[in-house]
Amino acid sequence: MTELNLELTKEIELLRLVTVGSVDDGKSTLIGRLLVDTKGAFEDQLLAVRKKKGETKIASAAEIDLAMLTDGLSAEREQGITIDVAYRYFATPKRKFIMADCPGHEQYTRNMVTGASTASAAVILIDARNGVMPQTKRHTHILALLGMPHLIVAINKMDMVDHDQVTFEKIRKDMIDYCAKQGIKDLICIPMSALNGDMVAVRGDNMPWYEGATLLETFESLPVLDELDEQSFRFPVQLLNRPQTAELPDYRGFMGTIASGTVKVGDRLTALPSGKSSTVKEIVTFDGNLDEAFAPQSITITLEDEIDISRGDMLVRGDSGLSPQKEITANVCWIGEEPLEPKKKYWIKHTTNTLKAMVTGIDFKTDIHSLEQDAADQLEMNEIGQIQLKLLKPVYADSYANNRATGSFILIDSFTNNTVGAGMII
Numbered sequence: 001m002t003e004l005n006l007e008l009t010k011e012i013e014l015l016r017l018v019t020v021g022s023v024d025d026g027k028s029t030l031i032g033r034l035l036v037d038t039k040g041a042f043e044d045q046l047l048a049v050r051k052k053k054g055e056t057k058i059a060s061a062a063e064i065d066l067a068m069l070t071d072g073l074s075a076e077r078e079q080g081i082t083i084d085v086a087y088r089y090f091a092t093p094k095r096k097f098i099m100a101d102c103p104g105h106e107q108y109t110r111n112m113v114t115g116a117s118t119a120s121a122a123v124i125l126i127d128a129r130n131g132v133m134p135q136t137k138r139h140t141h142i143l144a145l146l147g148m149p150h151l152i153v154a155i156n157k158m159d160m161v162d163h164d165q166v167t168f169e170k171i172r173k174d175m176i177d178y179c180a181k182q183g184i185k186d187l188i189c190i191p192m193s194a195l196n197g198d199m200v201a202v203r204g205d206n207m208p209w210y211e212g213a214t215l216l217e218t219f220e221s222l223p224v225l226d227e228l229d230e231q232s233f234r235f236p237v238q239l240l241n242r243p244q245t246a247e248l249p250d251y252r253g254f255m256g257t258i259a260s261g262t263v264k265v266g267d268r269l270t271a272l273p274s275g276k277s278s279t280v281k282e283i284v285t286f287d288g289n290l291d292e293a294f295a296p297q298s299i300t301i302t303l304e305d306e307i308d309i310s311r312g313d314m315l316v317r318g319d320s321g322l323s324p325q326k327e328i329t330a331n332v333c334w335i336g337e338e339p340l341e342p343k344k345k346y347w348i349k350h351t352t353n354t355l356k357a358m359v360t361g362i363d364f365k366t367d368i369h370s371l372e373q374d375a376a377d378q379l380e381m382n383e384i385g386q387i388q389l390k391l392l393k394p395v396y397a398d399s400y401a402n403n404r405a406t407g408s409f410i411l412i413d414s415f416t417n418n419t420v421g422a423g424m425i426i
Contacts, residue, residue, distance in 0.1 A: 017099040018116045020139040021125030026156045030194035031088050031101050037201035038090045094220045113333050113422050121150035121222050128161045132174045137368045144182040145331050150222050152188045159193040163206045181371050190215055233261030234406050235315040236351035253300040254309055259405035262294040271307050272314045272396045278305035312353035314396055324394030329426045333384050336420025340379040347412040356392040400424035
């Protein structure tokens with residue numbers, strides 16, 4: 001990592017998290033506990049929660065309904081479940097956090113996919129009384145497909161099973177066995193009580209047999225950045241900036257977010273699909289020009305030569321290893337209400353490029369319990385499978401395993417314009 005990266009890393013110190021699990025496993029309560037214990041809940045929020053109970057003074061952590069701090073929709077409070085993805089912010093002296101609280105109900109699995117897609121670490125909550133549930137397996141499998149770098153299994157409600165170590169160890173073994181089948185390596189299991197706060201921000205006195213870190217200590221110790229800057233340079237062009245003013249009559253800037261890798265002034269870049277090359281003249285940001293930039297910075301690149309580049313094109317180095325693909329194989333999480341069927345046409349959005357595609361076949365769908373691959377004629381909502389796609393024109397893409405940004409896509413219904421599938425290229 002360069003000196004520039006190290007300097008910016010010290011300033012950012014931001015970790016994106018996501019919480020998943022079955023209904024009533026305690027996701028909202030856990031986030032409410034984190035907000036209270038890290039002073040991330042404002043006094044007016046605590047007062048509002050207290051007023052729900054008919055009181056007029058600010059509530060203490062022991063007196064409030066923690067879940068009400070995160071369940072913002074009235075339907076969520078009425079039903080006692082999370083429906084939409086809620087993003088919460090909290091911080092410690094060591095690090096800042098953005099946590100996505102995802103719904104646990106199977107009906108809202110698609111919301112969970114959205115919340116998890118940008119996270120660097122996931123917390124999978126499990127009710128110690130129930131153990132590993134079908135929805136726990138579904139979420140874990142999706143996280144594995146998404147290539148989640150860090151998985152934390154929070155075995156919650158230990159106070160409801162008398163803080164029994166045997167119960168914890170059994171669930172821990174079940175999750176280790178299930179994750180091992182999917183190649184998940186970085187797995188941490190923590191016993192806790194989100195309601196009482198044991199092993200969340202403080203250790204508590206009820207589980208002396210657990211010698212590992214608390215949840216908050218684990219958050220603080222995880223690597224902040226994936227090694228995006230060490231991957232090959234990928235810059236999907238989002239906009240062409242041509243102000244055509246008196247001061248800048250010939251200015252051509254290519255705007256976008258660096259998907260991976262680094263770029264410096266003087267680097268030789270190639271535009272895809274044209275294959276034309278030029279040298280980086282300037283790297284422009286809102287705060288001024290840079291000599292070097294890295295993922296995931298949003299920048300404008302100007303080149304020494306005039307090249308025909310537009311939205312959907314990609315700037316790479318000449319040794320990118322990318323080749324045009326008109327047929328792709330991908331894993332897909334189907335989130336549309338209408339089933340995915342072969343021979344049906346969709347829009348596919350890959351990076352900044354949107355084009356037509358047709359499903360030419362379904363290789364299999366995955367049984368989330370056994371992880372066996374079953375034959376299928378279609379994929380229903382919340383089912384996961386491997387499909388074949390034929391595109392109207394070629395795209396330049398990495399495999400998802402090598403690059404999450406350029407190896408992912410979404411499928412859009414061409415009639416309703418609804419997003420119906422989240423795909424990962426193999």
